[in-house]
């Protein structure tokens with residue numbers, strides 16, 4: 001080892017090892033997605049602009065996932081000019097509402113915000129339809145001139161066509177929560193496509209309209225799911241945890257303590273306590289100046305064009 005050439009070679013090898021170990025090549029995408037992850041995070045610490053255009057969407061996305069630091073899935077914290085594409089760089093917030101955080105990058109295009117200062121919120125209900133609970137929620141919405149979005153399980157639709165039709169006729173939005181509520185990350189691509197195909201047909205047969213949105217069961221998705229679903233993935237930013245609480249006051253408090261302008265609120269139209277909570281939540285949020293809109297309305301008003309394979313969890317004003 002006294003030979004200077006050997007020393008140089010040794011140093012070079014050390015250097016190469018260091019670069020490989022520290023991921024200098026960055027040859028694999030950042031993918032920290034836990035399978036049962038729920039909401040996307042809802043705080044942004046910083047954002048940077050991307051020079052890529054959304055017309056090269058899939059390429060852009062995979063490129064950003066390879067070259068950026070972990071970012072939130074949420075696409076709602078951009079404060080940019082219209083028609084500019086952005087890549088968010090964020091650090092994750094700590095939140096009691098989130099069981100885990102999702103990190104990834106996505107580019108989104110955002111147009112003007114036309115809300116004119118109106119505070120907006122999107123109530124969403126998963127896992128129904130349910131005869132009495134869904135109808136009670138609809139009664140409350142109807143009484144206050146409010147709307148919500150229902151992500152229904154396809155194999156339940158046949159049994160509850162009437163309530164689904166009522167929701168649709170009231171102006172509520174109906175999205176898919178797949179056919180049989182399986183975590184899509186555990187299915188093959190043909191299986192996940194079949195889950196979607198069957199559910200959207202069941203829904204469309206009742207509403208007479210195509211389905212525009214989906215929410216993955218258990219909030220479970222990964223890059224394969226995103227690339228193979230022909231729908232935007234609607235996540236949430238406020239989790240009522242009603243499935244756990246089964247208690248109207250706790251549901252109510254969970255929502256009221258976390259709600260913000262542009263939030264997407266997660267609830268489930270399966271539990272009587274949820275319907276009880278909604279009876280109080282809707283008038284109280286209206287009293288605080290919120291307007292209840294569907295997810296598609298929220299996104300449109302806030303300037304988003306929903307794109308398939310992208311995730312959305314809120315739409316703050318800008």
Ligand code: NI
Pocket residue numbers: 126127177181217218
């Ligand atoms: Ni569900």
